[in-house]
Amino acid sequence: MNISALAHQFQENGYVGLSGIFQDVAIQSLIKDLDHWLENQGKLGKDDSEYEQRFDVRVDVGLADKFESVADLFSAQSVRDLTEKVLGHSWNTEGPPLIFSTPINGKQGWHQDTSDVDPGIYMINRIIYPRRVQPEQGGLVVVPGSHQKGDIPKGGNHDDIDGQIVLFPEAGTIVLMHSRCWHRVQENRVALPRTQINWRARPASAPPNLGNNPVFRTGRWDFAASK
Ligand SMILES: O=C(O)CCC(=O)C(=O)O
Numbered sequence: 001m002n003i004s005a006l007a008h009q010f011q012e013n014g015y016v017g018l019s020g021i022f023q024d025v026a027i028q029s030l031i032k033d034l035d036h037w038l039e040n041q042g043k044l045g046k047d048d049s050e051y052e053q054r055f056d057v058r059v060d061v062g063l064a065d066k067f068e069s070v071a072d073l074f075s076a077q078s079v080r081d082l083t084e085k086v087l088g089h090s091w092n093t094e095g096p097p098l099i100f101s102t103p104i105n106g107k108q109g110w111h112q113d114t115s116d117v118d119p120g121i122y123m124i125n126r127i128i129y130p131r132r133v134q135p136e137q138g139g140l141v142v143v144p145g146s147h148q149k150g151d152i153p154k155g156g157n158h159d160d161i162d163g164q165i166v167l168f169p170e171a172g173t174i175v176l177m178h179s180r181c182w183h184r185v186q187e188n189r190v191a192l193p194r195t196q197i198n199w200r201a202r203p204a205s206a207p208p209n210l211g212n213n214p215v216f217r218t219g220r221w222d223f224a225a226s227k
Pocket of ligand 1: 108
């Protein structure tokens with residue numbers, strides 16, 4: 001694995017995927033933790049229908065900070081090396097590791113996770129997909145290079161954008177994605193929840209809580225103020 005080449009892909013495209021680095025037993029342990037969470041539905045916060053309706057988003061979010069499986073996976077040397085190569089020597093995790101579980105009919109409209117246009121003020125999503133994302137569960141749609149193209153253009157929450165590509169990560173893939181990369185999640189059309197773990201990170205020079213202010217094609221949101 002060539003960490004420099006992967007980091008270069010990230011800088012060019014705004015995302016990069018890496019497969020085959022985790023032991024199967026570690027991924028099975030994550031699946032067990034996630035299945036337990038799904039049975040007990042420990043989702044965070046209450047549904048916010050204004051947010052969901054305006055941006056055509058429906059996803060259940062939970063805390064994964066007590067999962068030993070998650071701490072193990074993110075402490076893998078290759079994950080740490082790639083994170084450092086992308087963010088620079090001095091970086092911090094951003095918030096706790098989170099579970100994102102997209103139920104049947106769930107989805108996420110086009111957005112950028114942070115709103116600042118300063119190239120130094122961003123974070124990265126570090127997303128581990130424990131199971132292969134099946135086409136009927138909805139792909140992750142990204143526009144390569146869009147993290148350098150400013151704010152996402154206004155338009156429909158799920159309308160196509162020129163240059164978009166759809167990713168269906170394999171089981172055990174980790175995707176690093178720049179918070180300014182334009183992306184959306186297609187609708188999950190089947191009963192099997194589409195579940196992933198995201199432990200964000202940021203350069204130490206960027207302030208925390210940047211994720212409170214995402215930018216959608218249909219407007220902006222402030223999670224701190226719920227508006
Ligand atoms: O679920 C995915 O594939 C990625 C979702 C994402 O990046 C996000 O929640 O902003």
